[in-house]
Amino acid sequence: LAKTTQPISMDSYEGQEVNITCSHNNIATNDYITWYQQFPSQGPRFIIQGYKTKVTNEVASLFIPADRKSSTLSLPRVSLSDTAVYYCLVGEPGRRALTFGSGTRLQVQP
Amino acid sequence: GAVVSQHPSWVICKSGTSVKIECRSLDFQATTMFWYRQFPKQSLMLMATSNEGSKATYEQGVEKDKFLINHASLTLSTLTVTSAHPEDSSFYICSAPGRGLNTEAFFGQGTRLTVV
Numbered sequence: 001l002a003k004t005t006q007p008i009s010m011d012s013y014e015g016q017e018v019n020i021t022c023s024h025n026n027i028a029t030n031d032y033i034t035w036y037q038q039f040p041s042q043g044p045r046f047i048i049q050g051y052k053t054k055v056t057n058e059v060a061s062l063f064i065p066a067d068r069k070s071s072t073l074s075l076p077r078v079s080l081s082d083t084a085v086y087y088c089l090v091g092e093p094g095r096r097a098l099t100f101g102s103g104t105r106l107q108v109q110p
Numbered sequence: 111g112a113v114v115s116q117h118p119s120w121v122i123c124k125s126g127t128s129v130k131i132e133c134r135s136l137d138f139q140a141t142t143m144f145w146y147r148q149f150p151k152q153s154l155m156l157m158a159t160s161n162e163g164s165k166a167t168y169e170q171g172v173e174k175d176k177f178l179i180n181h182a183s184l185t186l187s188t189l190t191v192t193s194a195h196p197e198d199s200s201f202y203i204c205s206a207p208g209r210g211l212n213t214e215a216f217f218g219q220g221t222r223l224t225v226v
Contacts, residue, residue: 034214043116043203043217044154087153096207097144098215100154 004088009105018075020104022088025069033064033071036087038103044087048073075106083108113137114206116218123194123225131189131221133204139184140206145177148201148220157202160187194225 005023012018024033032051036044048055050062050071061074075082085103113136123129133143141162146154158168158179166179176198178190191198203220 036217041201041220041222043114043205043220045217046214049214097156097159098205099156100146102153 003099004090004101006086006088006101006104008102009107011107011109012078013109014079015077018078018082018106018108020073020075020086020088020106021070022073023070024088024090027068027090030092031090032092033062033068034089034091034098035060035062035073036089038085038087044100047086078106078108080108080110082106114140114204114216114218116204116221118221119219120222121224123223125195125225126193128190128192129194129223131191131202131204131223133187133189133206133218135185135206135216138206138209140187141184142207143181143187144205144207144215145179145187145189146203146205148203154203157189160189160204162187191223194223196225199223199225 032049034049035047037047038044048057048060048062050064052064055062063072085105087100087103089098115134115136117132121129143160145157147157148154156169157172158166160166160179160181162181162184168174176192181187201220201222205215205217208214
């Protein structure tokens with residue numbers, strides 16, 4: 001399974017855009033890139049998933065360059081409630097268990 | 111979207127006792143479910159894969175006799191922590207894979223186990 005590397009932590013302020021980049025140099029052809037959000041004492045929650053180029057939903061955008069060796073989760077205008085740990089995962093979620101990396105702990109300040 | 115429900119949300123038990131955690135898929139059938147464990151400030155670690163109608167497969171280092179997994183139906187998987195000790199205190203999370211290839215996985219709310 002492709003290993004992912006992302007910053008351990010990030011700080012931001014309310015209203016700012018936050019970009020979290022994840023490296024996955026060994027991504028396989030069939031792998032998708034999925035981001036999850038986790039609040040303390042809760043299970044992870046799906047944010048967004050993509051294979052290539054750009055994906056946008058009501059919560060975030062996901063940018064994936066042509067070589068797919070990295071991806072960037074973009075959270076527009078964060079609020080205090082976006083304080084959480086964000087995990088970047090690479091694999092085939094419909095087939096097998098997900099391998100979680102260390103995640104990025106985002107702290108949003110007022 | 112699909113929902114995975116986990117129960118209880120938290121439990122406190124005495125050392126030496128056993129605790130059962132349930133994981134249900136509410137509006138879909140899951141032939142496979144995954145069990146994770148998460149210690150404070152750490153990431154989720156896969157413990158085992160629960161397979162409906164067959165034995166669970168455990169990750170290296172996870173004691174199958176201590177963490178009993180039963181997947182008796184297409185909507186229910188259970189994890190029983192037997193003879194619990196304080197070091198088993200952790201956050202346990204179940205998940206079910208997406209209903210199609212390359213779709214999101216669904217996670218339960220998690221169970222906070224504290225062994226005293």
